[in-house]
Amino acid sequence: MILGTAWHNLLRWGDTVWRALASFVELLSELLGFGSDVDVHTAVTFRAIADAVLPETPALGAELGPEHVPGGVAIDLDEFVITYVDDGFQLGLPHVGAHGNVPLADPIAHALDVAALRLVDRGEHTSEPSGDRPVALLEPGEASPRAIRNAAGTFSKLSRRDRLRAIGLLDEFEITISPVDDELFEFDAGLVGQLVVGFTEMIYYSEWEGYDAFTRPPSERAHPNDPGAVQSWRQTGYPGFASGYAALRGYVGTDDGPLGDGDVWTTIDEDAASTVRLTRESGSFRENDYDTSGYEEPYPE
Amino acid sequence: MVAASYDVVVVGAGGDGPVAAWKLAEAGLSVLVLEAGPFYGNEQWPKPQEEPGGETSSSASDLSGDLLDEQFTTREFEMVTKLLFGPADHERGFWFRKFPGDGAILQCAGVGGTTLHYTGCHPRAYPASIDEQGHWPIDYADLVPYYREIEELCEVTPAPVTAKEELFFRGAAAAGWDLVDDLNVTGPGYRPQPNAIRQPDPKLHVDEGYDGDFTYPDVEGDTLALGDIAGNPHPRGAPYEEKAKRASNVSFVPAALKTGNVTIRPNAFVTDVLTETHVGDTPTATGVRFRDTWSGGTERVAADVVVLAAGAIETPRLWLNADLPANEWVGRGLTIHFGDNVMGLWDADDLRATVGKDTVDQHEGQDIAARFDYPGLGMLQTVGTAPGIGAVLGFGASASGFAFQNDPADAPWDTMGRLAGTTLKRLLSEYRRTLQVLVVTDDRPHRRNGVTVSPALADEHGPVPLVNFEPSEGDRKRRDELARIAAEILREAGASHVHRSDSPPTALHVHSTMRMGKVVDEACEAYDVDRLFVADHSALANGVGGANPTNTGQALAARTAERIVDRHF
Numbered sequence: 001m002i003l004g005t006a007w008h009n010l011l012r013w014g015d016t017v018w019r020a021l022a023s024f025v026e027l028l029s030e031l032l033g034f035g036s037d038v039d040v041h042t043a044v045t046f047r048a049i050a051d052a053v054l055p056e057t058p059a060l061g062a063e064l065g066p067e068h069v070p071g072g073v074a075i076d077l078d079e080f081v082i083t084y085v086d087d088g089f090q091l092g093l094p095h096v097g098a099h100g101n102v103p104l105a106d107p108i109a110h111a112l113d114v115a116a117l118r119l120v121d122r123g124e125h126t127s128e129p130s131g132d133r134p135v136a137l138l139e140p141g142e143a144s145p146r147a148i149r150n151a152a153g154t155f156s157k158l159s160r161r162d163r164l165r166a167i168g169l170l171d172e173f174e175i176t177i178s179p180v181d182d183e184l185f186e187f188d189a190g191l192v193g194q195l196v197v198g199f200t201e202m203i204y205y206s207e208w209e210g211y212d213a214f215t216r217p218p219s220e221r222a223h224p225n226d227p228g229a230v231q232s233w234r235q236t237g238y239p240g241f242a243s244g245y246a247a248l249r250g251y252v253g254t255d256d257g258p259l260g261d262g263d264v265w266t267t268i269d270e271d272a273a274s275t276v277r278l279t280r281e282s283g284s285f286r287e288n289d290y291d292t293s294g295y296e297e298p299y300p301e
Numbered sequence: 302m303v304a305a306s307y308d309v310v311v312v313g314a315g316g317d318g319p320v321a322a323w324k325l326a327e328a329g330l331s332v333l334v335l336e337a338g339p340f341y342g343n344e345q346w347p348k349p350q351e352e353p354g355g356e357t358s359s360s361a362s363d364l365s366g367d368l369l370d371e372q373f374t375t376r377e378f379e380m381v382t383k384l385l386f387g388p389a390d391h392e393r394g395f396w397f398r399k400f401p402g403d404g405a406i407l408q409c410a411g412v413g414g415t416t417l418h419y420t421g422c423h424p425r426a427y428p429a430s431i432d433e434q435g436h437w438p439i440d441y442a443d444l445v446p447y448y449r450e451i452e453e454l455c456e457v458t459p460a461p462v463t464a465k466e467e468l469f470f471r472g473a474a475a476a477g478w479d480l481v482d483d484l485n486v487t488g489p490g491y492r493p494q495p496n497a498i499r500q501p502d503p504k505l506h507v508d509e510g511y512d513g514d515f516t517y518p519d520v521e522g523d524t525l526a527l528g529d530i531a532g533n534p535h536p537r538g539a540p541y542e543e544k545a546k547r548a549s550n551v552s553f554v555p556a557a558l559k560t561g562n563v564t565i566r567p568n569a570f571v572t573d574v575l576t577e578t579h580v581g582d583t584p585t586a587t588g589v590r591f592r593d594t595w596s597g598g599t600e601r602v603a604a605d606v607v608v609l610a611a612g613a614i615e616t617p618r619l620w621l622n623a624d625l626p627a628n629e630w631v632g633r634g635l636t637i638h639f640g641d642n643v644m645g646l647w648d649a650d651d652l653r654a655t656v657g658k659d660t661v662d663q664h665e666g667q668d669i670a671a672r673f674d675y676p677g678l679g680m681l682q683t684v685g686t687a688p689g690i691g692a693v694l695g696f697g698a699s700a701s702g703f704a705f706q707n708d709p710a711d712a713p714w715d716t717m718g719r720l721a722g723t724t725l726k727r728l729l730s731e732y733r734r735t736l737q738v739l740v741v742t743d744d745r746p747h748r749r750n751g752v753t754v755s756p757a758l759a760d761e762h763g764p765v766p767l768v769n770f771e772p773s774e775g776d777r778k779r780r781d782e783l784a785r786i787a788a789e790i791l792r793e794a795g796a797s798h799v800h801r802s803d804s805p806p807t808a809l810h811v812h813s814t815m816r817m818g819k820v821v822d823e824a825c826e827a828y829d830v831d832r833l834f835v836a837d838h839s840a841l842a843n844g845v846g847g848a849n850p851t852n853t854g855q856a857l858a859a860r861t862a863e864r865i866v867d868r869h870f
Binding site: 063202268292 | 350374377387475537666690697
């Protein structure tokens with residue numbers, strides 16, 4: 001489904017309102033400690049994303065151990081995701097953002113509010129939106145509760161589960177943003193879902209947290225590659241990147257065929273016409289004659 | 302230096318362009334290869350993402366294993382960001398392509414192209430996909446001599462078995478499937494991957510008790526350290542050409558440079574194909590215009606023959622953005638091996654009984670070393686990943702929403718859909734006891750699927766590509782059947798929980814957008830432009846049955862190079 005005219009208008013109206021609000025809130029937030037380059041609405045929305053996709057999970061602490069409690073917010077995942085999506089895609093046009101990159105964090109945050117409003121409008125939410133939720137996402141001192149309530153959109157006011165439901169609605173429409181006045185930049189809102197769920201999960205479970213600063217030039221980045229240095233590695237048991245493993249068990253082959261040779265390490269299938277084993281050497285594939293005349297389409301077009 | 306003219310200009314140094322360049326240069330022709338991305342592991346560009354470096358490379362002595370070691374860190378997030386399709390400059394993001402839904406196109410930029418993050422898998426097409434499906438104007442037998450040539454240069458051999466492959470083979474055997482030991486596969490069964498990765502040093506066998514370094518020359522060949530998707534520079538310390546993974550930058554690029562007839566210019570994005578047209582005649586390609594991605598400057602270079610090898614998205618985009626004749630099949634017929642992921646999770650006790658230890662340890666071994674073939678349906682392959690790539694591939698996207706929104710009560714899987722929140726964290730806490738199986742479908746070419754260019758949005762290289770892909774009913778049925786087989790294999794291997802992603806269309810393998818028989822003839826020369834050839838996966842007439850396409854794309858490129866020499870030199 002393409003986003004209808006009414007939604008386009010709502011998005012644009014929303015944009016206007018947010019821009020007005022944002023400039024006011026930015027002023028406030030600068031006084032209260034937020035960086036001037038990240039809009040409070042955007043910051044709160046991405047915190048709400050990280051909190052829904054990789055939440056703090058006290059229940060897993062009891063079940064699996066204390067290392068499984070902290071989530072994305074504990075390691076400032078939301079702040080990096082904003083940087084990543086703002087730097088991530090480019091048109092190479094110098095008047096569009098830094099280095100030609102198209103800043104996407106703000107429009108993504110607004111798209112999530114549109115999706116959240118649609119969820120609520122359809123009555124598919126399971127608990128009522130509440131201004132207390134975004135306030136609870138920020139630490140005391142990051143911004144005043146009043147400023148957060150003013151800046152927060154519907155998405156961040158939803159429960160964690162409802163935020164995910166709202167993300168699920170994104171596939172249904174397209175988003176139009178205007179990085180410059182005369183050019184419309186349309187993209188399928190499914191990209192938003194991919195960035196806020198897929199990429200967020202990849203970043204969290206990757207080595208990202210271990211860098212001194214990922215934004216440094218590649219030749220100057222340092223990473224300890226210590227399994228204890230990355231929160232998600234402590235949660236997955238991933239041991240870090242290795243130069244090698246002495247993990248070879250052999251090669252699969254049969255007693256009679258060309259695959260497999262040398263000493264047998266174990267047997268895979270004794271019931272096969274020719275017993276399948278793991279052997280020390282690989283043998284080689286057969287350059288076989290082939291006959292396709294009996295080919296039948298399992299599912300014809 | 303780039304000269305004013307060459308016998309042949311090849312657009313793109315990905316998986317296939319270097320094969321064509323090598324063959325053409327062996328025949329004595331002068332060849333310029335223009336590549337949009339950087340050249341890693343080359344002394345002309347010591348910091349390829351931070352400064353423009355040199356202009357061209359024409360000698361294999363420029364290739365440096367030390368630089369490749371430094372630049373290919375194997376850190377998954379960094380390497381994915383580094384290799385995906387975008388400009389060399391690390392401060393600039395990916396080049397934008399529009400893809401439907403929450404899928405994506407996974408292609409790389411740089412010398413080596415998408416083989417930089419491919420997993421070395423080099424099976425041939427299923428013969429029936431060429432000879433029986435009605436798409437190809439040539440026979441499978443026409444490709445066989447070229448397969449042999451490619452397999453020899455890429456050193457394709459049966460892949461090694463670690464715990465995760467043993468687990469899969471046991472499951473497949475228990476599910477009643479037979480081992481296939483053929484190169485030309487005509488029936489279903491399981492196999493070791495024919496991988497273009499040198500086999501591991503025998504001293505890495507679990508019984509040898511090896512506890513030394515995994516660096517060259519102590520260890521030669523693969524080191525079973527995973528990391529193919531992240532570039533695989535192993536063994537560390539090895540000269541460039543002794544790296545285990547025979548991606549095209551390690552196999553065909555040195556071979557091409559050693560002829561003395563090939564110049565490679567990276568950071569050069571081709572934006573136009575130049576033609577000459579005599580009255581009443583079809584146009585003839587005379588060269589290309591390209592743009593330096595660092596300086597923004599544009600240059601022209603003349604050639605007697607132009608070969609497009611920019612990949613199945615950029616080759617049709619270039620055609621559509623250049624002033625070339627309209628052809629209703631340019632860009633159309635896209636196949637992407639409409640894929641899915643099915644994952645198994647094991648209890649420690651069950652693993653101990655099956656593979657003799659409490660964990661699968663998917664981070665050990667080659668990324669993809671075991672497969673299941675089913676001509677007519679496609680294939681399955683085990684995938685070991687580091688946890689970040691595993692999370693995004695297996696759980697980051699789904700066409701059926703989040704798992705909590707689905708009730709797969711009667712399905713062969715316990716859960717289906719995208720995962721997030723507590724469920725995701727609980728599952729990833731079992732990372733070392735999980736194994737994903739990638740479902741790769743023999744999707745069929747349809748005209749509605751393909752690449753067009755945006756009438757409204759252009760980047761520095763012209764209107765951006767818009768990709769459309771909607772699987773057919775047959776594609777969905779084939780994929781469902783493969784997913785069912787995957788679930789059964791995992792269950793038979795003892796998995797206690799099976800999860801299906803129901804992935805949205807995502808383009809891991811991209812082909813058939815400039816199809817032989819539709820856009821190009823049997824020699825892969827364009828019907829509508831003389832002396833313009835296509836030598837990449839876009840010339841494939843279909844998705845080769847769902848088998849990994851690299852071998853077939855390279856074999857066809859080798860054949861095309863011979864036809865170019867025959868026809869025009």
